[in-house]
Each structure stands twice: as C-alpha cells, then as structure tokens.
Amino acid sequence: MILSEQDLTALWVTIKLASVSTLVLLIIGTPIAWWLSRSQWRFKFIIEAIIALPLILPPTVLGFYLLISLGPNGPIGGLVNLLGGAPLAFTFTGLVIGSVFYSMPFVVQPLQNAFTSIGSRPLEVAATLRASPLDRFFTIVVPMAKPGFITASVLGFAHTLGEFGVVLMIGGNIPGSTQVASIAIYDHVEALEYGQAHWLAGSLLLLSFLLLVVVYGANRRYTVAQP
Amino acid sequence: MSIALRFNIQRDAFTLNIDTVIPENGVTAIFGPSGSGKTTLLRAIAGLEYTEDGYLKVGDILWQDNKTFLPTHQRKVGYVFQEPSLFSHLTVAANINYGLKRSKSPTSQDGLQQALDLLGIEHLLERMPWQLSGGEQQRVAIARALATNPSMLLLDEPLAALGDEQKAAILPYLESVYKTLDIPVLYVSHSRNEVARLANHCLLLDTGELKACGPISELFTALDLPLARQANAESIIEALMSSYDEKYGLATLVFSGGQFSVASKPLPLNANVRLQVLARDVSITLKQQINTSILNIIPVTIDQMVKENNAQMTVRLIADGTVLLCKISCKSVDDLQLKPGDKVFAQVKTAAILI
Numbered sequence: 001m002i003l004s005e006q007d008l009t010a011l012w013v014t015i016k017l018a019s020v021s022t023l024v025l026l027i028i029g030t031p032i033a034w035w036l037s038r039s040q041w042r043f044k045f046i047i048e049a050i051i052a053l054p055l056i057l058p059p060t061v062l063g064f065y066l067l068i069s070l071g072p073n074g075p076i077g078g079l080v081n082l083l084g085g086a087p088l089a090f091t092f093t094g095l096v097i098g099s100v101f102y103s104m105p106f107v108v109q110p111l112q113n114a115f116t117s118i119g120s121r122p123l124e125v126a127a128t129l130r131a132s133p134l135d136r137f138f139t140i141v142v143p144m145a146k147p148g149f150i151t152a153s154v155l156g157f158a159h160t161l162g163e164f165g166v167v168l169m170i171g172g173n174i175p176g177s178t179q180v181a182s183i184a185i186y187d188h189v190e191a192l193e194y195g196q197a198h199w200l201a202g203s204l205l206l207l208s209f210l211l212l213v214v215v216y217g218a219n220r221r222y223t224v225a226q227p
Numbered sequence: 228m229s230i231a232l233r234f235n236i237q238r239d240a241f242t243l244n245i246d247t248v249i250p251e252n253g254v255t256a257i258f259g260p261s262g263s264g265k266t267t268l269l270r271a272i273a274g275l276e277y278t279e280d281g282y283l284k285v286g287d288i289l290w291q292d293n294k295t296f297l298p299t300h301q302r303k304v305g306y307v308f309q310e311p312s313l314f315s316h317l318t319v320a321a322n323i324n325y326g327l328k329r330s331k332s333p334t335s336q337d338g339l340q341q342a343l344d345l346l347g348i349e350h351l352l353e354r355m356p357w358q359l360s361g362g363e364q365q366r367v368a369i370a371r372a373l374a375t376n377p378s379m380l381l382l383d384e385p386l387a388a389l390g391d392e393q394k395a396a397i398l399p400y401l402e403s404v405y406k407t408l409d410i411p412v413l414y415v416s417h418s419r420n421e422v423a424r425l426a427n428h429c430l431l432l433d434t435g436e437l438k439a440c441g442p443i444s445e446l447f448t449a450l451d452l453p454l455a456r457q458a459n460a461e462s463i464i465e466a467l468m469s470s471y472d473e474k475y476g477l478a479t480l481v482f483s484g485g486q487f488s489v490a491s492k493p494l495p496l497n498a499n500v501r502l503q504v505l506a507r508d509v510s511i512t513l514k515q516q517i518n519t520s521i522l523n524i525i526p527v528t529i530d531q532m533v534k535e536n537n538a539q540m541t542v543r544l545i546a547d548g549t550v551l552l553c554k555i556s557c558k559s560v561d562d563l564q565l566k567p568g569d570k571v572f573a574q575v576k577t578a579a580i581l582i
Binding site: 121122124125126127128129130131132133135139140143144146 | 273274275298299300301302304305306308310312314315316325326329330331371372375
C-alpha cells in the first residue's frame, strides 16, 4: 500500500467534506446569487463585499473568528448548546460550516454572473406563457445557467479540497474525523516522510487538475454549441 | 371581448396616462413616435409593468384595479416581443409546447396545426432557435403565443428587428393570422405603412398621452391630427372587388361613394380589399372631365380645408361616407374659388391595393 490507512482516511474525509460543503453551498448560494443578480437594493454592494471577503482574508483570520463563534460561548455554538446540541468546534459539522463560509464566493459569483447574463427577457416570455415564478426558475433559469452551475460546483469543491488554514483553526487535526489531506501532507513533511507526502500531494494535484479540466471542457462545449 | 383600461404610469422622465376602451375584434394599432409609451402600454396590459394606479378589465374579468393585480402568468395574453425571444435551450417544438402545456385552456390540435400552416413553420419544429433566421424566429414566437389560446394577442413591433426583405416576407403571414383570429390584436408600430396594411383601429400616442383613437380610415384623414398633415398623407378605403377586366388587367372596386379601377392581379369576386390613395395623387376639378387619361373620377363634397403653408393646402373630401384627402396648391384653391360645402369632382391618379 502506497498510501497509509491514515492517509486514505484523510483523503476520504477531504472528499466527503468537499462534497457535503458543495451541496450545502449550492442550496444556500443559489438563492443568494439569484437575489444579488435581481435586486435593485442600493446597499447590495455591502452583501457582495461580505461574500467576497474570504477571497482576500487570511484563512487563519476567518478560522479564528469561526472558532470563537462555534465555541460554547460564541453565537453559533451558544445557540447549538441552547438547542441541546454538542459543541461544533473540532467536529466534522464544524468543518462543513467553516468550508461553506470559506468557499462561498467561489459558488455565488459564477452563479450570479450566469443569472445576470440570462437577463429578464426569457423570464418575461415564460411569464406570458403562463409559467409561475418557481416554474420559470426551474425550467428557464436552471437550464440556461447550467454552465454557471457546473463552474460553481467544481470551483466550490476544488477550493474546499485545498482548505488548510480554516481547518487547522476550527477542526484541529483529529485523524478519521477532522484530519484532511492538506493537513496530513503538512504532518508528513514535518515528520520528514517525504515519500508519503509525495503520494498524497500527487493525488490532490491530479484530482484538482481533473476537476478543472471538467469545468473548462464543459464551458467550451456550451460556447461551441451556441455560436 | 372588449378591453377597458386606464393606466397612470410614472417612470423617471416619462409619464403614461391613458384611459380608453379597445374594440373587441380586429387589429388595433398602437401608433406613435419613439418614446410615446407604446411599449409601456403593452407591457402594462400584460402585467409586465407594475402599476399602482391602473384599471384593466378584459371582457367581464377584472385583471387589475386598486386592489387586484393579476400576475402576468395568470393573464390570458399572447405576447410577441420586439426581438426574437425564443428559449435558446429548447427546440422550436419545445418552445411552442412550453406555453401549450401550461395553458389551462390551450388551443386545440387543429388550431395549433392551423397556426403552424399559416405561419409556415412546420418544417422547422426539430431545429434549435439559433439555426433559424430572424423572420423564422418571429413566426415561431407568434405560433408559441397563439398555442396558449390567449384572449388577446399583443405584438410589440414584431418586425422592427428584421431587415426589409424579411419584413416583406413575414407580413403576409401576419395578415393571414389576423384574418383568422377572432380575438383582439394589439399591434405596436411606428411604421405607418404597417399600420395602413394591418390595422382596423388605431390608438395614437404621443409623449405618453392618448391623442386620438378610432378606425384608421378616420384617424388617417382627420385634419386636426398630424397624420393627415404630413406630406405623405393618405386615405384608406375599404372596398369590394366587383369585376375584373382581363384585357387591361384592371379590377373594379366598389365602395360607398363610388368605384375605382385599379391595376391588379386577378382577385376573387367579392374579396375585401383595402385601398391606399395618397393625398398628392388626388386633384380637384369643378366639372367632370372627359377626354382625360385619369380613370377614376368621383363626385365629392369639400368637407374641410387647411392651409399647410403659402403654397399648399390639404383638403378633406367626402363621397357618401368615404373620405379622400387631397393636397393642392393654394393658387388653385383661389382660382377655383373652392370652399367647404362645394360639390366638385375628385380625380384619382393612382390607388394601390394594400391587401
């Protein structure tokens, strides 16, 4: 076995984390992106800035604040505590919450761009053809924004794969539950296990590359199909 | 099904203020210069333009008042937008089906087939929108709107985005669709020729105000409206085909007040035709001329006269209910001592058959 059992587990936790986070992000991010693309609210830019914050904020800063708010005395942790739940810091659920904040701009921005480029005309046409608002969203917006959804999913997934600072701050490094591949690589390097670091790093490199090939390939197919 | 409407719409630098009733049948043109509020009016009727102060009753169904605002998808309209707006991710057939399967009372299979035939798009059904020309896309858009079996058809300059050739190619399709429909058609246009060809009634808009409304033969010839005062003023006459002279290729067309011989291809007997007579092709003579090359001379009464400038005058002539406009020189008016009420003869050099 080239990858140790612990490495495989770390890889599995990473992929699970990225998948769950992407799913949550699509569910939360789609209405946010839709609202951002349609709203005429004059202070909309403030929300846009907040969503874009993780792009420039050092992950340790984001992680630090998340750690505070997820902790038993923080707003999120306190609420969970009040409802009888277990503390979220140093758990997989905590990691998902962190990743959702961390990767939000990578999902919301492509979706927002895709929604904006559709414009209002196709929706007006659908309305005159008796389609209700929800019907219009699923039969017109979703298919027309398909490239945007593919880009958003893959970027959200890939960005979560590479997460390091946030996970380190709020997840600790518990093998089998919160140890992800990027941190496992760091541990290997610290222990001078370069061989194992190579295999794990190579796996992540290949996975990320394949994902980006899918994104660019899909976008190319859509632009070629509609000259 | 008549349409009673009252809208008061304020937008940045623009106000639309209109209160009128649109006749139940036939094509009503919404005519006016750019920025006069034509499109806004159409969008308000479809519910695409939200208005707090508005009233709209179609037949005996209230679509909008101070308390009610039926959203667009609950209004039984067929809407054709200015630029072709087919759904780019759906085939032509799926575009047409989109409204068909959502309508509570869609058009029958026969009705749909008739629309496909009238618009000549049956061979396009499997294609994607980007494989169609602009004119074909608009024909599909019209079929898609008709498939929902609407209570009214709203067309927002459907030919504006097309070139002259495509325009000429689609007009006959539009005419045949209008002739077979028994719902009100509202047609936004700033092209006087399209209105002359297609419309029965007309709403004349200018800077958001309704200037006049009525049958186009009246609106085109009312001297207190701008249409009759333009250099290319025209009269529209509805006539009936009564006989055809094979030898000279002349159709005899009868209307209240007289008859005209017009060069034309053979037409079916008793066909309804619409004649266009340009005001500058009409002259006045006091006595009926003989030995003249002009075929069409009818007795008329001078109704009104308006001086356009020092040289030219527009004269409104009536022949038993039919109105003819005529542009003549002021000198002729003085020489012949013409005044309202005089019985004279109108000589018509050419009349064109529009449809």
